[in-house]
Amino acid sequence: MNIIGMRDIDESRYKSREKIIDDIKSILDKEGYSSVDFPLMEPTELFVRKAGGNISDRLYSFTDPGGNKVSLRPEFTSSVIRSYIDQDGDVNKVKKMQYFGPVFRYSGIADGSGLRQFTQQGCEVIGSEGIKTDSEILSLAISSVAASGVGSISVKLGNLGIIRSILVEKGLNETLMAFTLSNLSSITSGSENIHNVVENAIKLGLVVDEVEDENTKKQSGAESTGLIQYLMSDTLSGNTGIRTKEEIINRLISKYSKEITTTTYKDALDALNDFLNLMSGDVSGISINENDPAYSHKAFRYVTDLISDIKVAGVDIRYEVDFGTSRGLTYYSGLIFDMEFIDSQKVVAIGGGGRYDGLVKSLGGKSDVPAIGFAINIDTLLDVISGTDSK
Numbered sequence: 001m002n003i004i005g006m007r008d009i010d011e012s013r014y015k016s017r018e019k020i021i022d023d024i025k026s027i028l029d030k031e032g033y034s035s036v037d038f039p040l041m042e043p044t045e046l047f048v049r050k051a052g053g054n055i056s057d058r059l060y061s062f063t064d065p066g067g068n069k070v071s072l073r074p075e076f077t078s079s080v081i082r083s084y085i086d087q088d089g090d091v092n093k094v095k096k097m098q099y100f101g102p103v104f105r106y107s108g109i110a111d112g113s114g115l116r117q118f119t120q121q122g123c124e125v126i127g128s129e130g131i132k133t134d135s136e137i138l139s140l141a142i143s144s145v146a147a148s149g150v151g152s153i154s155v156k157l158g159n160l161g162i163i164r165s166i167l168v169e170k171g172l173n174e175t176l177m178a179f180t181l182s183n184l185s186s187i188t189s190g191s192e193n194i195h196n197v198v199e200n201a202i203k204l205g206l207v208v209d210e211v212e213d214e215n216t217k218k219q220s221g222a223e224s225t226g227l228i229q230y231l232m233s234d235t236l237s238g239n240t241g242i243r244t245k246e247e248i249i250n251r252l253i254s255k256y257s258k259e260i261t262t263t264t265y266k267d268a269l270d271a272l273n274d275f276l277n278l279m280s281g282d283v284s285g286i287s288i289n290e291n292d293p294a295y296s297h298k299a300f301r302y303v304t305d306l307i308s309d310i311k312v313a314g315v316d317i318r319y320e321v322d323f324g325t326s327r328g329l330t331y332y333s334g335l336i337f338d339m340e341f342i343d344s345q346k347v348v349a350i351g352g353g354g355r356y357d358g359l360v361k362s363l364g365g366k367s368d369v370p371a372i373g374f375a376i377n378i379d380t381l382l383d384v385i386s387g388t389d390s391k
Contacts (some may be wrong), residue, residue: 352374
């Protein structure tokens with residue numbers, strides 16, 4: 001009897017899977033993506049530092065005979081960036097890499113759904129920024145899915161960089177921005193939930209009702225240090241690159257020191273909520289008028305420019321805008337997209353990707369390097385075109 005989430009592959013399915021992989025590889029080959037591969041195991045710290053606590057409880061981790069904490073890879077991007085750093089990557093040279101192979105993610109066993117081992121295929125571009133590269137990655141992702149024979153997909157688009165720019169414009173500091181981004185789903189759920197977010201920010205000492213006296217400020221400073229250590233407990237464990245843990249915490253505290261009142265914060269959340277509601281739904285149904293804020297015009301222009309040159313034959317594409325997506329907010333810095341297959345009975349996530357310009361430095365690189373990529377779950381894609389379930 002197989003372990004739940006692990007599946008035998010018969011000859012017919014094996015050949016079908018290999019064909020999809022070969023077709024996608026051919027698409028990426030033509031665009032100059034070199035083929036690479038990486039170890040099945042990496043230091044656990046690598047994956048935790050990239051995704052924070054979001055991935056910790058899904059890792060297949062253990063201590064090897066040498067006493068090293070290692071994990072089976074849950075995805076490829078961490079290894080791509082680690083390899084780039086190890087090779088002392090030239091920041092002036094664009095690197096395009098593609099990969100495929102098994103990845104491992106623990107999933108719940110209550111209903112036995114979801115593969116815990118599956119084949120992931122995708123690509124990364126390191127060293128190239130701008131909407132042209134964003135559009136290239138999105139186009140390649142859609143083309144890769146279309147090559148499998150899927151007749152229609154939904155593509156959800158967001159951009160974390162624009163969200164961050166709105167929060168900066170509203171006067172939020174980095175710590176409060178991190179807290180806000182972790183609560184995006186609540187912010188879009190109505191005024192009562194926005195009130196709860198503000199109340200939680202007050203309890204954590206992130207915002208103030210009035211000017212504090214010196215003793216209160218000292219106490220708040222100590223609380224903020226503890227909060228930052230708690231929020232960063234995953235990413236500050238182990239190797240932190242060229243800066244010490246204390247330097248990282250002090251840098252965040254210095255950016256935290258600007259007081260934000262509850263009124264300022266609530267106004268920022270109301271503005272963000274208005275934006276998220278405006279930039280939501282089928283892209284063809286979104287209408288921006290002259291009275292909307294400049295950042296709404298910027299966001300709409302970005303989305304329309306992004307998809308304007310994408311021409312993929314053989315697949316019907318429905319573009320949806322969702323700037324409130326909460327997936328992977330720990331490291332994404334710009335474009336975020338998800339591809340889904342939708343029919344009358346179910347919605348199936350096929351793959352996705354986005355931009356993560358700060359990941360090289362956060363994993364120990366010398367500087368920030370623009371980077372973007374996508375990955376597809378080949379087994380789920382095969383299930384969609386064959387009409388089977390991932391069980």
